[in-house]
Amino acid sequence: MITLASDFGSPYPAAMKGVILRRSDARLVDVSHTLPRGAIRESAFWLRETWPTFPLATHLAVVDPGVGTDRDVLVGAAAGHTFVGPDNGLLLPAARRVAADTDGAIDWYHADPGDPTSTTFHGRDVFAPLAATVHETVKPAGPDALASLNRLTPTEPTVGLRLPEARVENDRAEGEVLAIDDFGNAITNVPGTVLDGRGTIRVNDDRVPVGETFAAVAPGDPLVTVGSHGYVECDVNDGRGEEWFGLTVGDTVCLDIG
Template structure:
């Protein structure tokens, strides 16, 4: 299986699929092609959350503001998975999650003379993903990379009376997903908490409060979310990725 993810929208992913189909019989699965354009951090978050739901696979991911520059094309061995994409931090959070306790091994994909300096998804990464899937990284003998560009997400600071974190991403529904552990809301269902000084209900489900009412909940990622029932949480709370979130603790 080869999965595909990018910020390309349409129609560019079709070209990557065409190259893959011409070089491999692998099953192709599209993860997402609507990541925010050139937003490596947000795409890295979603790859970290989504790719572990797949069985062993080769994962092709492209969000590549530096396409055509001297940034390296990267292949990463992560346990039973492999990842292919630009060396700009995009792959690393997912790779660590997929590898578990296994060590990561990173390799530079050789590039001879790509047809285009603006579409490495088609000309560099898709051919490499097909080769990695069919032959395996050991057989390809790519040169090792000891210093891949890394990307990580900040950890929340938890004290006796409050927890300080930040919004990591906003999903398509407007839910502001934070780096605060959902365990902070344990045993507080039906109560209120203060977020950035505002008193907000704590609810297990969005519909536990009235329509257009703000709430705190624990999303499917296990983190505290700032949300609005049938509305957009990031607008109601006035936050965006990177915004500070201070949650009181009882």
Template sequence: MMITLTTDFGLQDPYVAQMKGVILSLNPTVTIVDVTHQIPPQSVMQASFALGISFFYFPTGTVHVAVVDPGVGTQRRGIIISALGHLFVGPDNGIFSFVLERAKGNYRAVHISHIPPIPHPQSSTFHGRDVFAPVSAILAMGTEITEFGPEIGDVNLTPLGKPVREGNTIRGNVIYIDRFGNAITNISQEDIPGPFTVQYAVRKKKKIKLAPFYQGAEGGLACLFNSAGFLELFSPMGHAAEMFGIKYGDLVRVILSPRTDLSMPCA
């Protein structure tokens, strides 16, 4: 069996290693895969997006642990979700919203109230290590989710802010910025009805052009539909977010005009 980890812990500190140590102490044969530990601190929705575009590449039955947890130590619940053939473990703070959007209401969830024994005192501020790691280790052995607590039907879902169309304009937002400075929006190819040519405007209504690949004038701003199918702003050979001041949550407008060739940049 396999466990994935998605956190905002970074790689400088020992926190990720401690989680892995607990998992392997309880389940020595499990395979652990890091999705990412570079989520910006407390950015629950960026973690939700990263997991939401990654989990389905793993084998059915994989256990996915996600820990971006500003509310650790409060009354917020720890949960397990069974959806789309996968298991998800983490805080009930909206971190699984992208996953559950895909599930379209077809899921089961439990409130974690039974935690497997661990050989060290449980911390109130490190549930990643002391709650979610041991739970995931035992889940990966094939344990039924109801062994960990009662089923619930009120999982916390954060509105994903779907793009809005008004006339020939689609308004969306930047929802993720990767380490290359590429700014990924919540506008997907499915949101743009073809055949149309598209103009984009971000921040000071700077128009940018659709590029079929990572091409274009060095230092300029361009965009394409990335491998996950979302509209992405990028700068060839540059860091678009830094160069153009693009930030998480920024408004992005797509202007539609009837044309028959989507592969060509608009004039």
């Protein structure tokens, strides 16, 4: 199984699929091709929340504003999964989350990009064929077989990325918005546990109710929930939390939970 994720929209992902299917009969599953364009950290969040739901797979992800530059091409292996993408931080939070299922160890490699036809579509010319090769190598022989590929050189990622952690002290939490989902929910990095036993809290300048479900408030009304990612989310029932709260990705969120 190969999962595919990108910020390509349509129809470029189909070219990646065609290239893969010339080399592999793997099942293909789309994670998303509308990842936030060029937004590595936000996309990394979505991969981290999605890849761990899958059975063993090769996970291909391309959000690559540096396409065609000398940024490296990264392959990883952890807990039986493999990862393929640009070495710009994109793969790291998800790979660490997947690796946490076992001992946390991740084997990283840089891959020779070969001689791509284009400088602007390495999804088609570099990453898709590489993902097919990784999948076909690992499928019969396991991830250790990657070490035998001449294209791959064991290394550490060149570019690091850690999603920021919120600070929680007594009755205050200070975090930031990691992502906005398609419903308009503003997903913070504040652990949902801070809401335990609270009826209302203040988010920046607004006091809003804590709800277990969106339907805890009337349609159009704001609330905070513990979202499906385990974090505090700023939501509106049947509406867009990002708009009501005036939040966008990267904004600071101060929660007064006293």
